[in-house]
Amino acid sequence: MICGVDEAGKGAVLGPMVVGGVGCEEMGDLPPGVKDSKALTPKRRATLYDEITGSFPWTVIEVSAAEIDHLREEMSMNTIVARAHAGVIAALAPQTAYVDACDVNEERYAATVTALGSPCPVIARHHADALFPVVSAASIVAKVSRDRRIIELQEAFGAIGSGYPSDTVTIAYLREQIRADGVPPVFARRSWKTVEEMMKDRRQRSLGDFFA
Template sequence: MICGVDEAGKGAVLGPMVVGAVGCEREADLPAGVRDSKALTPRQRERLYAEITGSFPWTVVEISAAEIDRLRREMTMNALVARGHADAIRALAPLTAYVDACDVNEERYGTTVAALLGGACTVVARHHGDALFPVVSAASIVAKVTRDHAIEALHAEEGEIGSGYPSDQATITYLKDYISGHGMPPACARQSWETVARLMDRRHQATLGDF
């Protein structure tokens, strides 16, 4: 068996990062229309997610905002992603794993993931792997839909939080309002992110201005 691995939410300031992995014997067996999740509409992703998870071996590894904050005190974000990729591969135990490389050096990233697996399988790491390998595209769909569901659950709890990414003004507005009202970031926020640190610093400066 081969498998593909990709993650969603690496750069988000809210919510978990989700690593998805999908296994198959041949990429030709994957559902028609499988491609990079970013090139699909939400409806297409949901349909393909149902087909993939209903017919192929798959797994997800969710790393919460709090866990990301804790791990970033011990390792880089790239190392954290590599660990998540290795955990997902280990769950499926393929002969070969194709991964979307998050390091600028593809070979180094592949070596890092392979070392975490102890040589249990061959790891092929490529930039834009979700566009190059259908099995990685399938993994990107599983990761993206799983994270979207997590964000929808947060939306139901917290109200409008946007996509969770720093580039989303709705997300920034939510963070500003929450920090202003509570004096601290919400539990779903990655406090190690510069975005949160800046907002906390601005609140601190504004509070000092009251005296």
């Protein structure tokens, strides 16, 4: 068996990062139309997700915002991703793993994933989700899984947007929560520069009010 691994939510400021893995015997075994999740509509992603998870070995690892903050005290974000990639590969136990490289140096990233616990050879490539159908399948599983977690957070906390710093809804939500509560929401990545700058701005405003 081979497997593909990809993640969703690496750069988000709200919510978890989800790493997905899918196994198959041959690339051609996967459902027709499997491609990079970003190139699919939400409806098509959901349909393919059901087909993939219903017929092939798969797994996901969810890394919460709090865990990311904790791990970033001792390692880079790329290493956090590689650690989760290795965990997914270990869970599926394939003969070969294909992963989306999160390092400018593909070979170095493959070596990092291997050193962090991959039980098999790792082939790391930039844009692997567009090059290898098995990684495309993993990207679909990761993306749909994370989107569902974001929907759960939206149902619990309101309009939080997509969770990415580029989303104006997300930024407005974060800014209002920090203004109202004095701290970011529990599912925010506090080590992210976006949050740090908002907290710094709030402290400066509070000092200004104190000395006014």
